[in-house]
Structures are given as structure tokens and as C-alpha cells.
Amino acid sequence: MPSCPRLIRPCRPRWRSPRAGDHRHRRTFQGARGPSGHASTSTAEWFDADTLNGTGRPKAAAKLIVRSVSGIRLNEAQDAIAKATGHRDWHDLASAPMEANGQVDDQAAIACVIAVSDALGIGTGAVQYALTKSRVLTGMTLERSLSIQARAWRERLFGAGGRGRPGTVVRVRSPGENQPGYLLRQGRPTYVMLDGGVGMRADFEVKTPRQALADFVPSRLWLPYGFWTLADGAVVTFSRDYMPMWRSANDGTERMDPWLRIEDIMSKTHFSTQAGTVDWAGGRAREMALAHLDERRITCLPRLVDVMGEMLAPFVETVGDAVARLRGATAEAA
Missing domain, CATH: 2.30.30 (SH3 type barrels.)
Structure with missing residues (x-):
């Protein structure tokens, strides 16, 4: 793996999706609705070759969790994913044959994210990223990722309003x-x-409205404000608060910790400047930001989204304050 000296501190490993395979398998989540439209009483309807690739994609998801969260062992992550996808354990996932089926629906995806999060005692953001990046959750778009994250927040972060x-x-x-x-x-x-x-x-x-309003993921936490071009040609996408979200290069795109210091910046581009507007989150600037993500096939959410839990803490008044708390919690867990 090529090194990346003086570009990002610390230099982080690059993440790659596993290669596709030819196995045909199928499972579902407890409580989800299967392809027939009826509520599933077992957990055996949603996962096929396109979602699980045998154990290839679940194993890739487990490795992503282990890399991004300290203190989680690979076998723990594998068992948590296996159980969340309707299996007794990892061995059952590896050995049980299943039929082919289509993409996982939103209800099943949310159930899986929450199940893995609860089993490992970690945030839903890291779990959703791992399951999406590895394509355990298939058919994911940016819109679906935002919807699933917002609903997971309500279930595990906020509770009833x-x-x-x-x-x-x-x-x-x-x-x-x-x-x-x-x-x-x-x-x-x-x-x-x-x-x-x-x-x-x-x-x-x-x-406070009488009828609950829909949950959402604030644009401040995921919508790009612009990007830096580095000396080696890599592109680092940053948020409205100039915090790194994604690093894109010839070898792919990786999610970045928002507190990392970026060096060797050759140029800086703002979508609002290109669009000739001060409205960075709407209109033409938003369209350009979304196109930037689409060009890089980014359908996951950046780690910056994980600061939402820290926003509820006392004395936190800015996104920067929340990022500092997240960084401290990450260092403490390491």
C-alpha cells in the first residue's frame, strides 16, 4: 500500500470493498416485511448473493467496524452482523443455504443497523457506514443513507420527542x-x-408541534462546502466548518475523522463561490455539492454525522465543540 507522508495526520489505512462472488443466499430481519409484503416471523428473507456474497461482505463489514472502533474484536463484530442478519452465529451464516432475493428495504436496514449497534455497544453511524461500504445493505443511495441515519437517531439517540x-x-x-x-x-x-x-x-x-415532525440529518453535518486539491492530486472534501469528510484518490474514497489536519493543500474550491451565491446549502451550490458526491459514488455518510450525540451535551454551542468532544471520546476509547 503506498504511503501518504505529510498529507494527513495520522495516515489512515485505505478501505476497499470485497470482490463480488457467485453464491446464492437469502435471509431477512426479525420484524421486517419480506418480498411478499407480509410481516416476516423468521429472519430468513432478505439476504441473497447480491447482499451477502457468502461471508465476503459481512466479513468486510466486520473488518471496517474493527478498524474504525477501538476495542472491538473481529469475531465479536462478525457474530453481531450474523445475528443481525437472521443467523444464530457466524458459522450459521457461512453454512446455511438461501434463495436469491432483491435489495434490503429500509425497515430491515434500520433493524440491522440498530441490532449491530446494540450488540457491540457502539454508535449507529459507524455501523451504517460499515454495512453500506461493504454492500451488506444493497441498493443504498445518499437519500436512503440519510433517511436510515435519521430514523436510527430517533430510535437510539433521541427517544420519544x-x-x-x-x-x-x-x-x-x-x-x-x-x-x-x-x-x-x-x-x-x-x-x-x-x-x-x-x-x-x-x-x-x-x-413544539402537536404532531411530530420528520427527523432529518442537518446539511451542516454531511453536505460538502467545497474541496481541497492536494499536492499528490488527491481531493479532500470538507464541510461548512472546514472539517475533512472524504479523501478521494485513484485508489478510491475513504471516510475521514473531522479533526484531522490536512497538509500540502494546493488549491481550495467552494461550491457557493462557483455558483455565485451565499446560500451554500441550497440552490445551485447544493446541486454542485451533490454532483461532487455523485461523481465519487459516495452514498455513505461522513463521520462528522456522529457528532450529533455530542451536540446534546451541556456547553456545546458549535459543531466544532461537538467534534472536540467526539475526538476526546475516541482517544479515551483507544
Whole structure:
């Protein structure tokens, strides 16, 4: 593997998807609906050769989890994935024949992500990335990844919403503004996580609707603001807060820790500047940012999304504060 001196500190291993195979297998998740549309009482309908590739893709997913989360052994990750995909253990996954089937639906995908997360005691973001990158979850698009992550947050991070409860999707109404946001801290002022970032509002400008609003992943945490071109030709995509999200080169694209320092930058490109607008998260700038991801076939979410849990902590007022907490938690677990 070629080294990458002085480009990214620390230099991280490159992740590659496993090669496809020819095995035909099939399983499903407990509680998911199978291809017939009926609720499945077993866990044996959704996984086929295109999803599992025998043990190839589950093994690749387990390796990704081990690389990205300290303290997880490979056999633990393998067993967690095996059980989440409807098997007794890893041996059962490797030996049980299954029929062919189509892509995993959203309900089954969420069930799998949460099951692995609970079994290993780690965040849903790392699990979803591993299962998507390895193609255990097939047919994934960026839109599906965002939807699954938002629903996983509600299940495992926020819980049920309600007046004054952090994580509730509230309606923010102020002069010239009417948009949803996550309640971070109620008070004077009240802190909310809007699509474009953290905002402070008067308490009377933040309303808890009677009917729950849809969960979402704020653009601030996943939508590119621009990219750096490095001396070796690699491209590092960065967020609105100038935090690295993706590194793309001839050998593929890898997810990056948002606190890494990027060196040997030769040029910097902003989508909003190219679009001639100050609205970085909408209109033409958003279209260009999405095209940038599509060109690199990025359908996963960056690690920056994992800071959402830290946003709920006391005294966190910016995305940068949350990233610092995530970095500290990562170092402590190492």
C-alpha cells in the first residue's frame, strides 16, 4: 500500500470493498416485511448473493467496524452482523443455504443497523457506514443513507420527542424564518440544530408541534462546502466548518475523522463561490455539492454525522465543540 507522508495526520489505512462472488443466499430481519409484503416471523428473507456474497461482505463489514472502533474484536463484530442478519452465529451464516432475493428495504436496514449497534455497544453511524461500504445493505443511495441515519437517531439517540425534550424536532418561527430544527437546550436563549447549523432563538420562537415532525440529518453535518486539491492530486472534501469528510484518490474514497489536519493543500474550491451565491446549502451550490458526491459514488455518510450525540451535551454551542468532544471520546476509547 503506498504511503501518504505529510498529507494527513495520522495516515489512515485505505478501505476497499470485497470482490463480488457467485453464491446464492437469502435471509431477512426479525420484524421486517419480506418480498411478499407480509410481516416476516423468521429472519430468513432478505439476504441473497447480491447482499451477502457468502461471508465476503459481512466479513468486510466486520473488518471496517474493527478498524474504525477501538476495542472491538473481529469475531465479536462478525457474530453481531450474523445475528443481525437472521443467523444464530457466524458459522450459521457461512453454512446455511438461501434463495436469491432483491435489495434490503429500509425497515430491515434500520433493524440491522440498530441490532449491530446494540450488540457491540457502539454508535449507529459507524455501523451504517460499515454495512453500506461493504454492500451488506444493497441498493443504498445518499437519500436512503440519510433517511436510515435519521430514523436510527430517533430510535437510539433521541427517544420519544416532547415539549422541552432535547432531540425533539421543533418548529422555529422568527421574522423571515419558518423551519424545523432539533431542540438542543431549552432556555433563554434556546439552542436548536437547524439544517444549516446551530442557532440561538428566543424561547417563544421555538414551538413544539402537536404532531411530530420528520427527523432529518442537518446539511451542516454531511453536505460538502467545497474541496481541497492536494499536492499528490488527491481531493479532500470538507464541510461548512472546514472539517475533512472524504479523501478521494485513484485508489478510491475513504471516510475521514473531522479533526484531522490536512497538509500540502494546493488549491481550495467552494461550491457557493462557483455558483455565485451565499446560500451554500441550497440552490445551485447544493446541486454542485451533490454532483461532487455523485461523481465519487459516495452514498455513505461522513463521520462528522456522529457528532450529533455530542451536540446534546451541556456547553456545546458549535459543531466544532461537538467534534472536540467526539475526538476526546475516541482517544479515551483507544
